[in-house]
Amino acid sequence: MDLSHSAADEAFRVEVREFLRDSLAGEWGALRGLGGPGRDHEAYDERLAWNRYLADQGWTGLGWPVEHGGRGLSLHQQVIFHEEYARADAPVKVNHLGEELLGPTLIAFGTPAQQQRFLPGILAVQELWCQGYSEPEAGSDLANVRTRARLVDGSWVIDGQKVWTSLAQYSDWCFVIARTDPDSQRHRGLSFLLVPLAQPGVEVRPIEQLTGGSEFNEVFFTAARTDADLVVGEVGAGWGVAMGLLGFERGVSTIGQQVGFERELDSVVDLARRTGRIDDPVIADRLAAAKATLTVMRLNALRGLSLAEHGGDSASGGGAASIAKLVWANWHQQLGELAMDVAGPDGLTAGDDGELDQWQRLFLFSRADTIYGGSDEIQRNILAERVLGLPPEPKGTL
Incomplete structure (x- = not known):
């Protein structure tokens, strides 16, 4: 590298x-x-x-x-x-979901007609997109999606529910993973559909979060429609397209994320100096460890990007994408906890207007870091089964 x-x-x-x-x-x-x-x-x-x-x-x-x-x-x-x-x-x-995720996916898997139709609107930020992957019974386990689509008179008719759909309330379109083969199971029989949201068969319900915002949403599809040719890749082969998109999700923009983490850590260090907690050897040691780990995270992210640029996939790179997600999610969550320890009792109360400060918001939102974008459990399964070749986890109910 x-x-x-x-x-x-x-x-x-x-x-x-x-x-x-x-x-x-x-x-x-x-x-x-x-x-x-x-x-x-x-x-x-x-x-x-x-x-x-x-x-x-x-x-x-x-x-x-x-x-x-x-x-x-x-x-x-x-x-x-x-x-x-x-x-x-x-x-x-x-426009992150359109520019950094769907755009590269359409370039890699889309038809010329799809590229001509959607890429200019993404580049110009005139059409905004959200991601219809997770469901109430299929969070990180995308192979268990229950949203279904069937062809009727030249259109896909879609029924189902998506959840944790970031920025759906602002979006014009949603890229949706739906089961188009009713007799299929798991990864087979899924298709990657492009669905307009401004239609009677779509309802978006924002979910109020601990931080007070509503970044995430529930999206309900009830006989919603999209054109028959708005399936990316082959019908029934949407799993490969969906996985390709997730590869773009952990692409070069993660480097900017690292710089943002550095700024957050610097603000916690400044807070420790103002409160005098920097003189606590345990706090000082945790801050130093966070800084060292952040440096390693950046180098690991650059190594993963270098592997991808030269044709290396997740397996050949030692599961680089899954490793990176595990490391940064847990690091960021621990930074939120450290911020609260540095803030002390002041971290327990909101302002007079009920507004959270930056460290409280960091702590509360970071609780989701180990869940969204693929939970820790799923990342560890990927590493165990696909990289290390260990036996798959038993399926079934207790």
């Missing part, structure tokens, strides 16, 4: 840094630091406008091929952009 940057890469870093500095010094400056997990309700309309401004200035689809409207930047340059974006404390974009 080569971590060095060329002169062209460093010139690109200067370009990104200057663009963000100038842009965030003007009308967009008030948006610094807004958005993110547990805070997606913050200045949503303004952040949408900012995301469209980025698109107008050519800062979306950085890694997409040029022939699909992207900039075709190298992995190193994509890493540089996400690092500088996080360091500038720029507002969290609202």
